[in-house]
Amino acid sequence: MTEKMSTHQAEEDVRNEGIRIYVDGRVVPKADAMVSVYDSGFMLGDGVWEGLRLYNGAWAFLDEHMDRLFEAAKAIDLDIGMDRPSVIAALRDTQAANDMHTDAHARLMVTRGVKMRPFQHPSLSKSGPTMVIIMEHSRPRLPRPIQLATVPHLRGLPMTQDPKLNSHSKLNCILACIAAEKAGADEALMLDVNGFVNTTNACNFFVVRKGEVWTSTGDYCMNGITRQKVINLCRENDIPVHERNYSLVDTYGADEAFLTGTFGAQTPVGSIDGRRIGSGELGPMTERIRALYKDLIERECA
Numbered sequence: 271m272t273e274k275m276s277t278h279q280a281e282e283d284v285r286n287e288g289i290r291i292y293v294d295g296r297v298v299p300k301a302d303a304m305v306s307v308y309d310s311g312f313m314l315g316d317g318v319w320e321g322l323r324l325y326n327g328a329w330a331f332l333d334e335h336m337d338r339l340f341e342a343a344k345a346i347d348l349d350i351g352m353d354r355p356s357v358i359a360a361l362r363d364t365q366a367a368n369d370m371h372t373d374a375h376a377r378l379m380v381t382r383g384v385k386m387r388p389f390q391h392p393s394l395s396k397s398g399p400t401m402v403i404i405m406e407h408s409r410p411r412l413p414r415p416i417q418l419a420t421v422p423h424l425r426g427l428p429m430t431q432d433p434k435l436n437s438h439s440k441l442n443c444i445l446a447c448i449a450a451e452k453a454g455a456d457e458a459l460m461l462d463v464n465g466f467v468n469t470t471n472a473c474n475f476f477v478v479r480k481g482e483v484w485t486s487t488g489d490y491c492m493n494g495i496t497r498q499k500v501i502n503l504c505r506e507n508d509i510p511v512h513e514r515n516y517s518l519v520d521t522y523g524a525d526e527a528f529l530t531g532t533f534g535a536q537t538p539v540g541s542i543d544g545r546r547i548g549s550g551e552l553g554p555m556t557e558r559i560r561a562l563y564k565d566l567i568e569r570e571c572a
């Protein structure tokens with residue numbers, strides 16, 4: 271049997287046992303990092319989050335992450351209770367408390383806070399938001415290209431929990447991932463409401479066909495920061511790139527496929543629904559885009 275894997279697989283790092291976690295203004299040892307059972311995030315998945323990566327002492331694309339966080343909070347009518355510089359200060363304080371310099375990943379979460387009673391109405395959250403930053407040492411480690419399976423769970427329309435929101439509630443994506451695992455794959459490839467290939471449960475999805483790079487129109491998927499950087503890099507380097515509708519027929523027949531996300535940057539896809547994609551290994555275009563992205567990170571996090 272092939273080893274179970276996910277796109278967020280990292281090298282074991284014993285230092286992560288001793289990390290300190292930011293909880294509402296205090297940076298405390300992992301064992302003491304707690305939120306209330308009445309917290310809106312725990313009880314209802316009512317919150318938003320960002321995943322950020324530290325390279326060479328700098329948080330990559332910090333402005334874009336802050337834009338997306340504040341936009342998402344506004345969309346769910348959640349007052350973060352801190353301005354942008356204060357959120358960035360919290361991130362840096364957590365980094366300093368953990369003495370982290372590179373290859374670290376932060377999950378910055380803001381929920382509607384502790385509720386008065388165990389019910390859904392947002393007005394029951396009276397004490398202000400809860401903010402948590404979990405920062406771990408992490409270096410992605412993938413022993414082989416990822417295997418995907420398509421699943422019945424769709425990327426929904428914007429009026430039912432807009433899939434652009436990085437909400438705490440990820441149940442649709444989790445159900446998709448479970449279905450993919452039960453089909454023997456690592457992660458799920460999700461279609462949009464029209465049956466076009468859209469994204470995976472945790473990353474954005476690209477195919478390469480005859481020297482062209484294709485990704486979805488951007489509707490129904492997370493507005494991934496890495497996705498946009500890859501599109502920009504293609505444009506700047508004369509690699510034809512298209513945001514378009516395409517089907518599973520185009521996907522199975524692709525020369526290469528890869529995923530994008532802050533954690534793994536570009537992850538090669540080896541197979542989809544048991545069909546080998548291209549050679550089944552890291553392809554030359556994915557390799558080129560990886561190198562361009564690595565250069566971009568070096569410039570951004572100099």
Ligand SMILES: Cc1ncc(COP(=O)(O)O)c(C=O)c1O
Nearest residue numbers: 472473474492494495496531532
């Ligand atoms: C569903 C989903 N797709 C894609 C991404 C990748 O986005 P980014 O490149 O901004 O990390 C994420 C990351 O949070 C996600 O949750």
